Amino acid sequence: MAAPFFMVVVESAVMNSSNMPQGDQHAARALGLKVPVFRHLRDSLAQGEDPSWLQLSDPMLAGAFPSPLGFELLLDGLKAEAPVARRRANLLTSLAGKEMPEIEELVAAATDDGTLEDISIALQPANPPEGVETPEKEEHGKFLEALRGDMKVALVTRAVFRKHATIKIGLCEAKEDELRLFKQFAGQEYKLEAFPAQSYLAVRRGEHAHALQVEFVVPQAEIDAIFNSEVESPPQERDNYLELFRQFFQQERLPRFVQEARARLKRLAESSALEHAWNHAHLALDRGRQEGLIVGIAAQRSGKVQMVLLSADSIFMRGIVLNPKAEDFVEKVDAFIGEDRPLVAALQADSPTRNHGSKVLEHLRKSGKVRQVLVPVAVVRTLLREVARRLEESHLTHDERQALMLARLVHCPRAAALHTPHIVRAFVAGRSEVNHHRLDTFEIVFVQSLLAGRGVDVNVGTHDELKSVPGVDPTRVEVERSTAPFMSLADFQNRICLSEQEWRVAMCFLRCRVSEEPLDARALHPIYYQALRQLVEATEVVELEDVLKDPAKAQGLDWEELLKENGWSERVPSLVRRCLTRGGGRRPRMHANKGGRLEGLEIGGMLKGKVVRLSEIGAFLDVGLRTDGFVHVSQVADQFVKDPAEFLEVGQEVSARVLSVDLEKQRFRLSLRSGAESERKERGDGRGRGRGSGSGSKGGRGQREERKIPSHAVDSRPKSKPGGGGRRDDRDSNKREKIKLGKDPQADRWKEDIDPTNPFYQFFQEQEEVQKSQGDKA
Numbered sequence: 001m002a003a004p005f006f007m008v009v010v011e012s013a014v015m016n017s018s019n020m021p022q023g024d025q026h027a028a029r030a031l032g033l034k035v036p037v038f039r040h041l042r043d044s045l046a047q048g049e050d051p052s053w054l055q056l057s058d059p060m061l062a063g064a065f066p067s068p069l070g071f072e073l074l075l076d077g078l079k080a081e082a083p084v085a086r087r088r089a090n091l092l093t094s095l096a097g098k099e100m101p102e103i104e105e106l107v108a109a110a111t112d113d114g115t116l117e118d119i120s121i122a123l124q125p126a127n128p129p130e131g132v133e134t135p136e137k138e139e140h141g142k143f144l145e146a147l148r149g150d151m152k153v154a155l156v157t158r159a160v161f162r163k164h165a166t167i168k169i170g171l172c173e174a175k176e177d178e179l180r181l182f183k184q185f186a187g188q189e190y191k192l193e194a195f196p197a198q199s200y201l202a203v204r205r206g207e208h209a210h211a212l213q214v215e216f217v218v219p220q221a222e223i224d225a226i227f228n229s230e231v232e233s234p235p236q237e238r239d240n241y242l243e244l245f246r247q248f249f250q251q252e253r254l255p256r257f258v259q260e261a262r263a264r265l266k267r268l269a270e271s272s273a274l275e276h277a278w279n280h281a282h283l284a285l286d287r288g289r290q291e292g293l294i295v296g297i298a299a300q301r302s303g304k305v306q307m308v309l310l311s312a313d314s315i316f317m318r319g320i321v322l323n324p325k326a327e328d329f330v331e332k333v334d335a336f337i338g339e340d341r342p343l344v345a346a347l348q349a350d351s352p353t354r355n356h357g358s359k360v361l362e363h364l365r366k367s368g369k370v371r372q373v374l375v376p377v378a379v380v381r382t383l384l385r386e387v388a389r390r391l392e393e394s395h396l397t398h399d400e401r402q403a404l405m406l407a408r409l410v411h412c413p414r415a416a417a418l419h420t421p422h423i424v425r426a427f428v429a430g431r432s433e434v435n436h437h438r439l440d441t442f443e444i445v446f447v448q449s450l451l452a453g454r455g456v457d458v459n460v461g462t463h464d465e466l467k468s469v470p471g472v473d474p475t476r477v478e479v480e481r482s483t484a485p486f487m488s489l490a491d492f493q494n495r496i497c498l499s500e501q502e503w504r505v506a507m508c509f510l511r512c513r514v515s516e517e518p519l520d521a522r523a524l525h526p527i528y529y530q531a532l533r534q535l536v537e538a539t540e541v542v543e544l545e546d547v548l549k550d551p552a553k554a555q556g557l558d559w560e561e562l563l564k565e566n567g568w569s570e571r572v573p574s575l576v577r578r579c580l581t582r583g584g585g586r587r588p589r590m591h592a593n594k595g596g597r598l599e600g601l602e603i604g605g606m607l608k609g610k611v612v613r614l615s616e617i618g619a620f621l622d623v624g625l626r627t628d629g630f631v632h633v634s635q636v637a638d639q640f641v642k643d644p645a646e647f648l649e650v651g652q653e654v655s656a657r658v659l660s661v662d663l664e665k666q667r668f669r670l671s672l673r674s675g676a677e678s679e680r681k682e683r684g685d686g687r688g689r690g691r692g693s694g695s696g697s698k699g700g701r702g703q704r705e706e707r708k709i710p711s712h713a714v715d716s717r718p719k720s721k722p723g724g725g726g727r728r729d730d731r732d733s734n735k736r737e738k739i740k741l742g743k744d745p746q747a748d749r750w751k752e753d754i755d756p757t758n759p760f761y762q763f764f765q766e767q768e769e770v771q772k773s774q775g776d777k778a
Contacts, residue, residue, distance in 0.1 A: 026088070027081035030111060030603050031074060032661030032668070037061065041078060050470050050505035051075055052448055057508050057525035062571035063578070065663065068449045069278045070598070072441060073271055074663065080267070087116045094123055103151070111603070114260045118154035125149030132251055140244055143233070147248050156226055157249060161257040164222045165192040168215045169203060182206040192216070192261060193606045194655065197268035198276075201430035204266065208433075216258045223249050268602065270434050274442050277428040284375075285413040285424070286450060292343035293317075296407030297360060298380075298399065299352035306399040307336060307360070310407035316392065319400045324356040330363050341368055346410040348402075349374040373410045378426035380405060386420050414450055418464040421447050448509070455511035455523060458486045469509045471502030488515040489526060518548060524579040531562055532576060551580035598625060598668055601661050607670070611652045619644045621656055627666055631656065635671035640763070 028038035040060050045051070054061060055071045065071040091107045103122055110116045126148045135141050147153055171179055171186045185203055190196070206212030223246055227233075233241035294310045300321070308319040320336045322329060342364065347357040354374070364370045383405040384398075393401060409416045409423075417424060424443045425431055431439060447468050456465045459481055466474035477496065486492045489512050498506055504527075512520040519529050535557040536544050547554045555577040563572060609623035619636065620628040636644050648654070656670035 032663040053505040059568040062569040063575040122151040170213045182211045198272040200265040200269035201433045281427040285417040287413045289412045294344045294407045295342040296346045296403035297357045298348045298403045305356045306403045308403040346406040379423045382423045470505045488517045489520045551577045629670040
């Protein structure tokens, strides 16, 4: 009979527990961080520090996370780990003094809230959900009560759901127009662990529109297998109790699992949608003022085309409505444009506008180059809804103003984003299904990213720019500088009187380009001024002016002693050099073709990728992220692998599991092994460490002491050929003197410590059997 499922679950958890990270190490490893970095982030946020300060200028991190969106995704993961850590701490507190080591090890090894919830059943049985009827027979009621308090059943059913659950998507009965958008999902069936998370928001939207029906299904055979291996029942009433167990799984366990799976898929889908929107919004909005005339083009519902002409100073010049099907369409376009030749055409990104606008562009390009810019419809609608009419626009019709908003957005996209930040979220696909708190944060982070690189001059910054700087009251700054300009950032602080935390985050964005302090015009935070001057004075060779001309000299200064004294990160010199460079400190532009960010990875998650390179130590997979994932040779297959090329080839598509992520070094490791085997290998099993083959309820796994092979057994070891293993030459083995060996005094001890699944152990066992068979023949 196969081993019970619970033994597999417990064995994996207990094997990992001795080497499993404890306390903060759980969350740090799940987030791809080092423990000191994780603790610093957690404590700083608890003290109310602004994330912008931590990401841009904190000397403990020193620009370790250059991507603002990636850092925000990391903070989302940090917040998600907080309740898991609290539940784990509460469980360990409840277990104190109860002498339940196996459960304590399971708690220590658990990595998610669902598993901790199942373990807590051992202390307090779960309550039946509302609406579940009590069986008529008393024995059946006791059976269900026992199941609600059975930790084994809870853990095994969750493990089976995660591994074998299937998502089935079907169409509901509705009007053809309502179903048209969701027909692509009809009839689709996915394994839960392989479901494309980026599609979940569209599926969820289909559910809310009553167009799609999503069902989570676990094979009946898997449920029955759990009952046969983990549940005790009277043999004569097996069928009745099996039916009760099926009902228990469907009514009490499955809804919990589905809720957990939906929450996970939604979180991953939101992160994917925000990342995709960030790339598009940066390309569209992170642009300065457009010189020259701009023509705005928008199609009307009547089939006609509304055109407006905007001057280089963003002033409405004139507008016209044209019929693109009219014979004199081209002549009217020429009459409208006249001698004013536009350099840019702003088109609303809908089909009618693109079709009619192409005719206008084709004609305009005959007399010169005209650049086309497509603006999403949602962005235009947001502008119409939230931007108030100016006095000079009071006579414009709705269609004229719509075309005017298009032209003004293209005239200066960055100013439009600062004035109307809500247009940023218009780039998020399926935003109606995204958590509104995440949308708000996404909007704030994006707007601040537009300011961080270029900075905001305290003397000439606009109201929209100042209001986007954290901790700054724009009206107060405008009133204060109207009396006299700020002479430096120190003068700004003396007159505005920001709190310590407000000052730290505001100085990440503010500049003073006419300052008495030359460093105020650069992106360097004032906390580094004194340290930089101290190091420059200590050299007696380099002057501050030299460092400002050539910022690379700042990184060449002797920072070592100062970093140790202040406890700063070793990355501070590199951060200072980047910030002193003109235009430095600018956040890197996120192009869509660079792939996704590592911050969105989930430990244990499944990814589909393609093998792009093979080496002796492993393989590299392209999974659509900014860097390729690495699969160590020990993670290529469940059995021993000498050369990855024997199992993989370049271009092969595979499914891999995420083992670990290192955000600071921007790399991650994958595994192609099955789940349990992958965990064993990742923890170091198979390298001379392992559990004993006995019952071992203690579950510990320690490092085995090195033992010397007895001298009388040295000559019996099979000799391998250079470069690897291989059978001995039969001729050499026949010539060698056969030595009769006595029993190894430590043989029994080795049997207890050696893992029989270790590939090296299996290799030498095979060699020993070959040698023994040759001796018998002789």
